[in-house]
Amino acid sequence: MGLSQATQKVVSSNAGLTQWTKTFTQLTTPGSTDHIHVPGTRRHTFQVTVAEIDTNVGVTIDGSIDGTNFFVMPVKGFTATGISYTNEIATITGNGTYLIYAEEIAVSYVRFTFASESGGDSSATIDVKYLGSE
Helix, strand or coil: CCEECCEEEEEECCCCEEEEEEECCCECCCEECCEEEEEEEEEEEEEEEEECCCCEEEEEEEEECCCCCCEEECCECCCECCEEEECCEEEECCCEEEEEEEEEEEEEEEEEEEEEEECCCCCCEEEEEEEEEC
């Protein structure tokens, strides 16, 4: 996938806080979204909606400094039925909407990756929305 544009919004001109938002194209097979340029951003929040899940899907947040070489960022989230976290991978076991985030990691580019799908006929779909801030 290539470079995609995020929407920039200055939230507070006094504090100079900037937010970036992006709704990505739906993922229907393992792979990555386009990456987006979010200079200076160190808080990365993804709203992830999974449908048609069979057994589970594994997902990651990937960051890059140069927009070419990406690394998997440590993910976090809240304890909820249907999702678990192991270092860089969030494993989702039920249909629904989940919060996945990485923080205190400054990158210039970010993307979301549908890393794996297990069980059934591999028909899961993932809709992803991004909110990043400095």
